[in-house]
Amino acid sequence: MPDKRLIYGILILFLVNLAQAFFTPISEDEAYYWLWSQNLDWGYFDHPPMVAWWISVGYEFFQNELGVRLLTVIFNSLSLFFLWKILNPKTQSQIRLFYGIIASVLVFQVFGFLTTPDAPLLFFTIFYLFSLKKFLEKNSTLSTILLAISFAGLMYSKYHGVLVIVFTLLPIIKIWWRNPKFYLAVLGSLVLYAPHIFWLFENDWIPIQYHFLERSSDEHFEFRKFFNYLGIYFLGAAPLLTYFIWKSIFQFKSENSFQKSIWWLAILPGIFFFFSIFKDNVQPQWLLISFIAMALVLYFHYQNRVNLKWILNLSYIGILLMLILRTLLILPEISPFEKNKNFAEAAAKFNPEFAIFEKYQEASIYKFYNPQTSVAVHRTLGNRKSQFTLWGWEDDFYGKTITYISPWVKSENSFKGYKNRNYYLKEISNYQPFDGIEIETIDQLKVQLGEEIELEVKIINHQKHPISIAGKSDFQLNINYYKDLQYEIEYAVQIPLSEFILKPNESKELKIKFKNIEKKGEFKACLGLNYQPIGTSYLSKPILISTK
CATH class of the missing domain: 2.70.50.60 (abc- transporter (atp binding component) like domain)
Structure with missing residues (x-):
């Protein structure tokens, strides 16, 4: 029987995230991934398909924002369960430390309700760490199966999942190198992952080309990227607990192989993504896998300490601030996501039957709030390729009378859109696509x-x-x-x-x-x-x- 204090924690987390998921308007990326879920496949231009599968299941129950986020809410609650099993807090002090740390981790809050590929990556990172711990403790058939599932789950969530696997296995190579069951786990995961590999092969490995060759091809090194990266890596896990996180990382001495793997996972992604700043602008969610490991190292280091006053008090302040921020996301006058709903409603007043936008985010938002309409994307200067490139929906508008919605191609009809710009609606008869x-x-x-x-x-x-x-x-x-x-x-x-x-x-x-x-x-x-x-x-x- 699970500890009732765990059950209460899961129930509170579930209800808070459920309310947040229902009342918060859709984000641009979520609308984009929702569109994926309406066109299920074994892979997509940007990412593997797990996020689309999650949304597809939830949207069967609720055809709104809650449906998009339902499985994220459920699996985030399961994440808390697996974190509890990993850390196994027993005393009242350890339980307070557990909840204080986990509730302070920003990515656990954000991806507790927002459904992007980082939400399944968060869950499967935690599930993988749970499975790895079980595998190291007891080399059983069940732990082998769990490890295989977690390998595949990571890779189906986001390609960053491979970093979780590599960086946790490197420091314990002597343990698994001669273990036949480890290779069975790898083989099982490859069988599960095979459909996506075949999809990549059939689509010329386009996500790999995009992320490693095309993405940010016009970018170059700037000092702002360097300082931005330092802020994300050193402050991004739980800002108010930054001092204690890095103190624990520098002072921590692992007691077993699992803790050693966790420490490496806290450090190595930071080194890996440091080299990205010479070409790209590192995004906070890229270091999600490190932030989870940092939280675990923090707990391991302080779990048997008596004086936890500063950590707990700062955690409580962080939780209060997070609740305030999450409340603001719901309020229409303040929420940064409210602009998406307003954009879709303003454009819909002109009743465009075939709407073409310049950005995939705009097309996705419009389609989410107006699912009966037909949309496409015409990629113009500075706008990157997307899943719309693979779908080729613009080609289906050949010869039709379309409405081109853009802040740059002017016409008589317009509405206020993003950044308070005028978005113009230009009707074009006998439209001639040429994106192909x-x-x-x-x-x-x-x-x-x-x-x-x-x-x-x-x-x-x-x-x-x-x-x-x-x-x-x-x-x-x-x-x-x-x-x-x-x-x-x-x-x-x-x-x-x-x-x-x-x-x-x-x-x-x-x-x-x-x-x-x-x-x-x-x-x-x-x-x-x-x-x-x-x-x-x-x-x-x-x-x-x-x-x-």
Whole structure:
């Protein structure tokens, strides 16, 4: 029979998260993942499919924000159960320390109700640590099965899951290296994970390409990223307990192999993601796996101490502040998520039947609050690829009269949208999608100022319909130079060509000529098409151009 103090804790946590899930408007990312759940698959552009599966189950019961978050609330409560089993608090002092620490961990609060891939990653990290502890204590068939399930659960949640596995197993390699049951667990997890591996293979490993090659390709090192990272890593677990967390990490001496693994998990992700700042801006949730380990190390270090006054008092203050912040998320006048609901309602007043947005977040929010409508995304300058790229829904709008909703393409009808901008609704008849056009050319070029450049390019039509380019058509080939941000264009040239038509799956090789920029420096240049009703979209990878 579980300790009644655990049961009370789980019940309180469940009810608080349930109320939060019901009253808090949907976030942009949640709406995006909800759209995944309406189109179930073994994988998606950005992440593995666990988050979509969770939402799909909950949404069967409640067709609102609560349905999106229902399984997150349930599994977060189960996380508390497994944390209790990992730490096994017995005395009144240890129980107060347990609840004080866990309630102070920000990610445990945030992903107790918000449903993003980090919510299942949080649960499966804790479940994996529970399974690993059981496996190290008792090398049984049940612990082997639990370990296999937790391996697969981590990897189905988020690709970061592999870091949890690697960083906890490295320090205890001598224990599992010659253990046949460990390899059975690995084999079992691979069997469970095989459908996603096949999906990756069939889709050209696109999430891997995105995260490791395409993501933040225009980013570069800035000192603000360095200081931002330091703030996240050293303060992000539980801000008010930061001193005690790092004191415990530096002073902690592990009593067994499991505690040794936990200490490594607290430290190594921080080192791993430190190198990301030279290209990317580290996000707080990336270090979720470290924050959970930090909380466990803090408990291990102080569990047998008598004087816990400072830790407990700071924990209580943190819990109070967290309850205030969570209450503010519900209030319409204050909640940062209320703008999403307002955006969807304002756009819906114009009754667009086929709505096209520039960002996947906008399309997802609109679709969540208006599920009967059809949406698509037309990716413009500076907007990244997304699951909409894989779906290719824009291609289904070919020849239809669509409503293009954007803050940049102006029209007579508008409403106040994000950042208090005017969002314009432009009706376009006989819409001609072109997101499925690909342009291949060289990767880099060194040229003189103002020199005439000649390039060989290949234009491929991956769409289901033909497209007419150049001449008197609505599509004109151009090239745009920029340095850091794609939409901050420094130089643009339209390329004169005779009109030609590309049928579906047809390609054409061309030699194009244009005058180089008359400015020294290092530039990136993308070839794209300018569609007369909307504007330019890039359709090639950046060309690195050096002018002198």
